[in-house]
Amino acid sequence: MRNILLLYTDPQYLVNQVYPLGLDRIAASLRSHGYEVQLDYPFLPGPSVAQNLAATISRFRPHCIGLGIRNIDTTMACEAYGNFHGPGFSTRYFLPEIKTICSWLKSELPDVPLVAGGGGFTISPEAMLEELGLDFGIRGEGELAFAEFLRCWPDKNKVKTIPGLVWREQGGGSNPRLLYTFDKPLSWHREPSFRYALEHVALPVQLKRGCNQGCSFCVEPMLEGRRIVHRPVAEVIEELEQYASTYTDVRKIFFVDTEFNIPDLTYATALVEGLVQAGLHERFRFASQFLPRPFTPEFARLLQQADFSLIFTCDSFADPVLAQNGMSYRQEDILRTLDICEKLGLDHTVDLIFGLPGETRKTLDETLSLMLDRPPTSWRRYEYTIGARIYQGTPLHRMVQNNASQEEAHIHGRMTPGMLEPCFYCSPKPPLDLKEDIDAVLPFALEFRNGSDEAARQRLGVRWLADQHRWDETAQHFFELDTKSQAAVYGYVFKSLVRENQIDMARSLLEYVWQELTDQGGFDQELAMVGHFLGLLNEMETP
Structure with a gap:
């Protein structure tokens, strides 16, 4: 085997x-x-x-x-493109x-x-x-x-x-799981067949495992355990230095910790200081999830120096909702942290969930009012979901099991074995109805459009084949694209070919794209880039 x-x-x-x-x-x-x-x-x-x-x-x-x-x-x-629908929800x-x-x-x-x-x-x-x-x-x-x-x-x-x-x-x-330990350095090798994900979204890096929080709906403590285990800072810095020299087109690092700043700021501060001392902030942008507490002005300035983008797990601005759902922070912590970020212009996203247990018209209005007081800017964004997915084994799951008759009006979907089938908790209205209320108030309301059309899948398929160096299939699928899609993906294919020293094929690709874009017209910007790439090839071939 x-x-x-x-x-x-x-x-x-x-x-x-x-x-x-x-x-x-x-x-x-x-x-x-x-x-x-x-x-x-x-x-x-x-x-x-x-x-x-x-x-x-x-x-x-x-x-x-x-x-x-x-x-x-x-x-x-x-979900606007949901494939599973129930009373008051689409996912x-x-x-x-x-x-x-x-x-x-x-x-x-x-x-x-x-x-x-x-x-x-x-x-x-x-x-x-x-x-x-x-x-x-x-x-x-x-x-x-x-x-x-x-x-x-x-x-x-x-x-x-x-x-x-x-x-x-x-x-x-x-059988029970073993306690997880970082007993040896993690491999920094990344799968070449998923290189596009590293360049287009982010290269993920793990700093620790474990979550000591008790949020009602969250599965992370079940997945990673409550015991927090950190990797040595020096090992993380060495890994990032390897990436800096190996993945020249990767620009963003995402630290995949449950929350970057738990259980306190000791490790997080040491890690960010190490990034700055190593000059890695000049090579990469960094991002991760954060809780609103612990968070200090000094820590925020350090994050700003290291070019961090922060995603704050806030869930609600209303204390009754935060308390009922086991969050370790309150409204004053959230507002204080957001004020610190505002003073520094520190890039951040505020994550919220509407409809959690304890949500009422009053708590909903409180959160919406504070969002309007702090509208999106070039460095602040909002992301939110409506209703909490009920997963097996979470405090939320136990709550609805123990109080099924009282909570029946707030449960949307079937409670199937293992809670495999989508089922949501949402108060005081079903998710889609609550979304209408939120849309009527927020001028920056979100649309949940997690769909993939056929053209997008075809473009991704070409990049996928290029990452696997399946060149004949890459060419076949590339030629099946329309001109607009070819213009969108040729650059990635070209770089993949050059990286693997497939120079003749790279030149043939550029010459084909040049002719196609010229014949179609309206692709002046793309043609300029094709010309730039052809110039680079000529320089490479000049003795």
């Missing part, structure tokens, strides 16, 4: 290209144990998942397949698409073991195995557990001793 295929099964990647860091970690671990590993995405390059999977299987011939289930829905209840639900992948694999590769894992799986592992018809999964971190699964397979008795393993056969069962 040498060839291991890891599938990133998140349909949302078609909309927002978030790099699969968890599967990256598992791939690095398996390679260190001598396995051949391929990380793939079954929703690209073509529209047919079955055809994409068949091509992958034909190329790689896997002996075991890991399914990375990052999300089972968007958590948003007012995007991914599990049926993931189930289709599992069914195809079981049919075509009946003797190849399938192992599920990831954040979406860890929330409800037993129910997930049942829904997908799979026999095995890994709850929590999979780096060591998956390698141990491969070592033990096909001895199912040995397999069932692995920490974190969940199984379905013979009535099912599960």
Whole structure:
């Protein structure tokens, strides 16, 4: 059992290209144990998942397949492009698409073991195995557990001793997870087949694991545990220096911590000081999630010096809502922190959730009023959702279970086994009705348009093929694009070709694009860039 295929099964990647860091970690671990590993995405390059999977299987011939289930829905209840609708809500639900992948694999590769894992799986592992018809999964971190699964397979008795393993056969069962430790430096290698995600969205870097907060709706303490474990600052700085020299087109680093500034500012301050001392703030922009507390003017100035963009988990401006949902901060903390950022012009986003337990017309008006007092600027944005997705095992889930009759009016959707099917809590109205009220007040109200049209998928498919250096297929899919889409993607393909020293093909691409854009007309800016790239090629070829 040498060839291991890891599938990133998140349909949302078609909309927002978030790099699969968890599967990256598992791939690095398996390679260190001598396995051949391929990380793939079954929703690209073509529209047919079955055809994409068949091509992958034909190329790689896997002996075991890991399914990375990052999300089972968007958590948003007012999706304009929703594919799952209930009383008062519309959302995007991914599990049926993931189930289709599992069914195809079981049919075509009946003797190849399938192992599920990831954040979406860890929330409800037993129910997930049942829904997908799979026999095995890994709850929590999979780096060591998956390698141990491969070592033990096909001895199912040995397999069932692995920490974190969940199984379905013979009535099912599960083993406790091991406590996570950063016992050795993390690999800084990133999967080349997802390079576009690194350049287009951000390169993710992990600083710590664990969350000590008690927010009613949040799954992070279940996913990462409440015990906070940090990586050494020097190790993080070394990793970023490697990226600076290796990924010349990456400009943004996203620290994927649950919240950057917990449990206090000690580690966060040391890390940011290290970034500045190493001069990394001159190479990258940094971003991460923050709580409104702890936060000081001194810390804010340091973040400004390091060129940070902050995403504040605020949830509400109303103290009754914050208190009822277990937040560790209050309105005064939020306003004080936002005032600090305003004085410095520190770039930040305010994240809110309308409709949490305790939300009333009064608390809603209070939050909206404070938003209007602090409207969006060039350095302040608002992002919000309406209604809280109820996930198994959260305080919110326990609350609605224990008070089902009193809360019935605020529960929108069915409470299915494992809470797999989208179900939302929203007060005092259903999500879509509450959205109408919010839209009527906010001149900067949001639209939730997480859709991906066919043209966008085709463009992403071309970039995906270029990242895998499948040049003939890249050319085939590129020529199938309309001129506008070709103008949007040729630059990325060109850079990929040059990076791999495919100079003749890069020149042919530019000459083709030049002719197409000239014939179509109206692409003066794009033609100027094509000319610039041709000039660079000429310089490269000049002795």
